[in-house]
Amino acid sequence: MENFTPVSALIGGVLIGLSATLLLLFNGRIAGVSGILSGIFVQPAGDRLWRLMFVVGMIMSGALYQFFGPGGFENSTEVSLLVLVIGAFLVGFGTRMGGGCTSGHGVCGIGFISLRSIVATCVFMAAGFVTVYVMRHVFGG
């Protein structure tokens, strides 16, 4: 477990929780990233700009951290471009079908103690465990 980084993980988690709390307290919205992003394309015009602003904020954080902060993020060497595209497509399709992702179901839904979200989180985590096991240990990464 030499890769375990408990302090930065906890700090990052609290920041994410605070972000979701602000969005609910001020705007009355759930900080579910897949829903916020997909809504930019399908919601009525008046319900789009805040979504875009949220997404822009997320990208800005990434840019500021990478270029002015500690940074160090790179492309994953163990994923081929084909697998990346297939996997990302499944992430998009699956989060819409399941009505949420790690943030909407995981962070917010469990915060509401929603059975639906607790089940979804257990299911996508289990599917993730199995998939990584197969990719790393059956196919050998």
Added chain:
Amino acid sequence: MKHNILALISGLLFGLGLCVSEMASPTKVFNFLDISGNWDPSLMLVMGGAVGVTMLAFRLVLKRQTPIFSADFKLPGSSSVDNRLLLGASLFGVGWGLIGYCPGPVITALGFGLTYPLFAMIAMIAGFMVHRLIFERNP
């Protein structure tokens, strides 16, 4: 206007959380999902930290009649566990295990100036669109 600036701040905080905790790194996520390997439980603590805040804070927030900047709370209506939820969460989990990115990290990683997040973003949005074409077609 105010609610758009709030959304920007919320997005900044969310992205910062993903960077600080390294959840925007697929390797970090793979090392969590790989239980039989050199396991890294960090993601568990990220979720724990976030849920610790939301569980406490959401309860207090919902004591209010309305949010501060808007007329009402828009909360998910459905609370049932159905086949769509199970299948959708499974497909998402497989995709997540293949690429090490869930939607939040894909977006934040766009700011890193790398090629993979850009391709992932395009393919993920294609996934949204195809789902919409098949299941969300309004008459």
